[in-house]
Amino acid sequence: MAAPQAKASARLDALQTGPGFGAARADALARLRAMGLPDRRDEYWRYTDPATLNVQAAPAAPVFDASDEAPLFDALDRVKLVFVDGVFDPAASDDPALAGVEILRLADAPDISWANGLYGTLETAGQTPVARPFAALNTAAATDGILIRATARAAKPVHLIYIHESETSDPILHHLVKVEPGAELTLLETGPAGARFNKVLEVDVATGGRFHHVQVQGRDHQRRAVTHLFTRVAEEALFKSFTLTANGVLTRNECVIDIAGDDAVAHVAGAALGDGATGAFHHDDTVFITHGAERGESRQVFKKVLKHGAVGTFQGKILVKPGAQKTDGYQISQSLLLDDDSQFLAKPELEIYADDVKCSHGSTTGALDETALFYLRSRGVPQEEAVALLVLSFLADAIAEIEDEDIQAEIVARLEAWLSRHRG
Amino acid sequence: MLEIKNLHVKLEDEDKQILKGVNLTVEPGKVHAIMGPNGSGKSTLSYVLSGRDGYEVTEGSATLEGADLLEMEPEERAAAGLFLAFQYPVEIPGVGNMTFLRTAVNAQRKARGQDELSAGEFLKVVREKAKTLKIDAEMLKRPVNVGFSGGEKKRNEILQMAMLEPKMCILDETDSGLDVDAMKLVADGVNALRDAGRSFLVITHYQRLLDHIKPDVVHIMADGRIIRTGGPELALEVEQNGYADILAEAQ
Structure with missing residues (x-):
């Protein structure tokens, strides 16, 4: 273990704020x-080896040519903000003017009270009871990010576009979102961002606020990403997040949700697609939801489609604190293994200290339903098309967590395209 | 239309012979019924004809209009005009019934070298056919068979049949789990599809379905063979006396 430890220290020693x-x-x-x-050896990293995240220099990742697909959400009216290898590109970005929404750059180091009050706050709170070193690293060292404060219902989404151009880029971005009482914002994020991407998104949703989040991680096979989403959801507020991951040698997406106000709702969902035949794939979803208020609703829906040696992992916990009565917590993690070579590891956890709650969790792993496949084929649907339909059927619950129909349609189109590229 | 000769079938995974020499010819426009006790091989016959995995044909042949069915993939058999109405239609969550129907119709049209139907054309046809089967718009929107009652599932099978316009329709215990009204609705749907170019093979335990779908020929199957063939009166005989006499006579 001496070598990796030494490298890890090297990364910490070289770190600049x-x-x-x-x-x-x-x-x-x-x-x-x-x-x-x-x-x-860390229990929290039992299923995912952090070695390549620890080393000082990002392992090289060739830039993937994704020009066979039109850029995502191009047809949507939205505010585009572009980062190239983690560096903001003002020329490629829209003018960040949106009624009722304040948009600033972290790199400008704006000295404003709401951002000062939020930066690192939810991340710090999210370090207990489980340490999340890469999130602390991010808060210390992030070089840029977007600070968004919504005071009204935003007329259009804000879209962060992450472009990967350098094979060895190692971007660290930290975004803040503050949704003020009764305000509403949709945040879209797309793209690989770099060879090794470390991202933290802190989202504070105030009373009655609504926040929608849809992210699509890039198709680059060798890219690595460790992302953290920390949110605090206040009274009667709503938080919804969906992530699509297709390809990527290593992805760890952590989501830490604090249901802080009564009647708050938080949904987090993910669909991950991995085909080891086109590049190693390891995808890790790690979720920690704390219910600290009454009548909170949380929902976790994570689905993975794996083949040719792809690996998917899920660690999800619901913690219901004393007094968080009438909590409704739901968690499902499922994998569809399209062959015998792939692997899914799941660790669902419930920890409940209130006596009047409804919490359920389920985890399944399985192959395609042969009877359903035969049923479709007997109707004339060719094998590959039938498989694609059944995969979409498997993913349907996760996709349904995207509220906006246009966004949902684009995600489904991406899934269909991936499935048609990865037949057999 | 359908010609089965000396068909022998065993289970793929175990040494168990299910069909032991089935001979059957269904002429164009005719309705044949197959009756028989549990375990006689009726459902196996329907699965083998439509290409389900898990069976091994050890001897014999099955052709549809001269084409060798046993050499084809299930989707090729469908495109060639074969249709199996399932005893237990499969639920497919997350796939809308309409999407499913349209995918199936267009896949078959494509396989036959025809143009795909546009969304508008498809919608017009499906609405019309659904109406006669008392399938409402809500049922068309729902995921395939999910939350459908037994009767709704069987009506949905007949709707698929009506949309796909097969030449050879196999109905596997379509009456199972249906009350009298539901059975009549399904039978009406089937009867509406009867014409000179379309044949039916109706598999059933009971004579009652045959009151509504009048067969031209009735076969009795037992222990993997067809042991007797006759007219509609044979079904009545079974209804009155059971299979015992026929079985005894065959031995």
Whole structure:
């Protein structure tokens, strides 16, 4: 273990804090140094090897040519903000003017009170009871990001586009979203971002606010990503997040949700598609939901389609604190293994300290339903098309978590395209 | 239309012979019924004809209009004009009934070298056919067979049949689980599809379905063979006396 430890320390030793938010940066760096980077011996990293996330330089990832598909959400009216290998590209971006929404750049180190109050706050809270070193690293070292504050219902989504051009880029971005009482915002994120992407998104949804999030991680086979989404959902507020991941040698998406106000709703969903025949695939969804208020509703829907040695993992926990009565917590994690070579590892957890709650979790792994396949084929649907239909059927619950129909249609089209490229 | 000669079939995974020499010829425009006790091989015959995995043909042949069915994939058999109405229609969550129907219709048209139907054309046809089967718009929108009652599932099978316009229709215990009204509705749907170019093979335990779908020929199947063939009166005989006499006579 000596070698990886040494490399891990090298990364920490070389770490420099990013612009602005001085106190939060220094605090994060101190916390990170105290906790250290993870290794396989950490229970929380048992299913995913963090070695390539720990090393100082990002392992190279060739840039994937995705020009066979039109850019996602091109048909939608939205505010585009473009990052190339983690560097904001103003020329490629729209003018960040949107009624009722304030949009700023983290790299400009704006000294504004709402951002100062939020930066690193949810990340810090999310470090208990489980340490999340890469999130602390991000808070300390993020070089850029977008700070968004919605004070009204945004007329269109904000779309962060992540372009990957350098084979060794190692971007660290930290975004803040503050949805003020009664306001509503949709945030879209698409693209690979870099060879090794570390992203933190902190989302504070105030009373009665609504936040919708849809992200699609890039198709680059060798890209790595470790992302954290921290959210605090206040009274009667709503938070919904959906992630599509197709390809990627290593992806760890952590989502930490604090149901902080009564009658709050939080849904988090993901669809991951991996085909080891076109490149190694390891996808990890790690979710921690804390119910700290009454009548909260949380829903986790994670689906993975794996073949040719692809690996999917899921760790999901619902913690219901004392007094969080009438909590309704639901968790489902499922994998569809299209052959005998692939692997799905799941660790669902419930920890409940209130006596009047409804919590359920389920995890399944299985092959395609042969009877359903025969049924479709007996109607004249060719084998490959029938498989694609059944895969979409399997993913349907997760896709249904996307509220906007146009966005949903684009996601379905992406899924269909991936399935048609990965036949057999 | 359909010609089965000396068909022998065993289970793929175990040494169990199910069909032991089935001979059957169904002429164009005719309705043949196959009756028989449980375990006689009726459903196996329907699965083998439509190409389900898990069976091994050890001897004999089955052709549809001269084409060798046993060499074809299930979707090729469908495109060639074979249709199996399932005893237990399969639920497919997350796939709309309409999407399913349209995918099936267009896949078959494509296989036959015809143009695909546009969304508008398809909708017009499906609505018309659904109406006669008392399938409402809501049922068309729902995921395939999910939450359907037994009767709705069977009506949905007949709707698929009506949309796909097969030449050779096999109905596998379509009456099972249906009350009298539902059975009549399904039978009316089938009867509406009867014409000189379309044949039916109706598999059933009971004579009652044959009150509504009048067969030209009735076969009795037992222990993997057709042991007797006759007219509609044979079904009545079974209804009155059971299979015992016929079985005894065959031995």
